[in-house]
Amino acid sequence: MAEVSSIEWEFINMSEQEEDLIFRMHKLVGDRWALIAGRIPGRKAEEIERFWIMRDGEVFASKQKKRAQYNSI
Template sequence: MDSSSGSQGKNSKTSDGCETKEVNKTAQNFVHFTEEEEDLVFRMHRLVGNRWELIAGRIPGRTAKEVEMFWAVKHQNT
């Protein structure tokens, strides 16, 4: 994960003074979607709600778990 990923984790100090980054489980499993995939997920969700398998079926190569994880990460602060 690169440093431009925002506030998905928090910095802390180890006993020897080194800085580490703690990342929550959701952020660790986040899969990056293209802009087109994101748009499709949002539009499909408006139509069918949390039917992740149905939404994933419209995005080649994506699983229901990936789509659900994407949605959860995008909406965790709203």
């Protein structure tokens, strides 16, 4: 198995629209990353999968918290 460098696993920034589309598509088609990436211009299946895996990470959690605070105003 190939070793993955830490650079490859940096958090992937997605727009709110991209994140929303990923969550909706995943609910419909599961982890068919190539299919989901085909709906987001400029994104690769590997990026979408990595984003999905890292979505519960610290950066994503803080981003979601800020978004929730903004939406509650």
